Amino acid sequence: xxxxxxxxxxxxxxxxxxxxxxxxxxxxxxxxxxxxxxxxxxxxxxxxxxxxxxxxxxxxxxxxxxxxxxxxxxxxxxxxxxxxxxxxxxxxxxxxxxxxxxxxxxxxxxxxxxxxxxxxxxxxxxxxxxxxxxxxxxxxxxxxxxxxxxxxxxxxxxxxxxxxxxxxxxxxxxxxxxxxxxxxxxxxxxxxxxxxxxxxxxxxxxxxxxxxxxxxxxxxxxxxxxxxxxxxxxxxxxxx
Numbered sequence: 001x002x003x004x005x006x007x008x009x010x011x012x013x014x015x016x017x018x019x020x021x022x023x024x025x026x027x028x029x030x031x032x033x034x035x036x037x038x039x040x041x042x043x044x045x046x047x048x049x050x051x052x053x054x055x056x057x058x059x060x061x062x063x064x065x066x067x068x069x070x071x072x073x074x075x076x077x078x079x080x081x082x083x084x085x086x087x088x089x090x091x092x093x094x095x096x097x098x099x100x101x102x103x104x105x106x107x108x109x110x111x112x113x114x115x116x117x118x119x120x121x122x123x124x125x126x127x128x129x130x131x132x133x134x135x136x137x138x139x140x141x142x143x144x145x146x147x148x149x150x151x152x153x154x155x156x157x158x159x160x161x162x163x164x165x166x167x168x169x170x171x172x173x174x175x176x177x178x179x180x181x182x183x184x185x186x187x188x189x190x191x192x193x194x195x196x197x198x199x200x201x202x203x204x205x206x207x208x209x210x211x212x213x214x215x216x217x218x219x220x221x222x223x224x225x226x227x228x229x230x231x232x233x234x235x236x237x238x239x240x
Contacts, residue, residue: 003034045179047075047187049194050134052177057138059176065140066158067170069150073099074184076135078192078206081181082106083125085160086117087149094141097131101207107160115159125207189214 011028018026047053053075060071073084077099085105092099101120108114120126148157167181179187185206192202203214 043180045177046183046190047179048190050191053191063170066150067166070163070167070181072138075188076132077129078185078188085150089145089149099129099131101127105157122209124209127207129205
């Protein structure tokens with residue numbers, strides 16, 4: 001869809017150029033084969049309050065350490081998957097109770113493979129977050145640990161593809177909401193707002209540069225949440 005929109009915009013601009021005499025013809029009017037649709041990672045499953053999140057955390061205590069850390073840093077801090085893989089032990093300061101987000105570890109090329117450390121998605125994504133009590137309670141800490149916090153068997157940084165496969169294998173067949181690693185971030189945002197947190201604070205924690213992004217993409221109330229919201233309204237009974 002992004003490719004089609006870009007192509008349409010380019011065609012419009014070049015039509016103007018042809019009309020003004022800068023070009024003899026518009027190459028964007030030719031037919032182009034668009035890239036295939038990407039794999040949809042969002043299955044729509046979101047935990048919408050902290051009770052649901054706590055139940056999920058309790059039910060996944062037996063997960064392998066890397067999987068457990070992916071779950072906890074997603075549901076309790078709202079980190080993007082690539083931010084979780086980039087975490088080092090030095091980024092988690094128990095003394096000050098903070099987590100520093102300074103990079104992203106991503107797959108360099110889906111065709112050729114390999115991974116690379118990059119800057120965070122936006123400048124605002126570089127941030128320092130407070131550790132919630134729920135994070136401290138559920139995260140596995142090694143006081144003398146060093147290097148990557150989510151590590152592979154050799155102690156190196158775990159690749160995103162390995163982490164995804166490990167999580168999928170662990171969740172297969174479990175009687176649990178099949179929350180994706182991406183939707184853990186959505187769950188965190190929705191639960192925070194339903195608990196009454198200020199949307200500006202939630203947006204800052206997520207690393208958004210625009211508060212509207214928090215509402216538009218990460219807040220997904222379900223039917224029961226809307227019913228609860230209605231019950232909280234002090235409806236007027238005047239005229240009865």
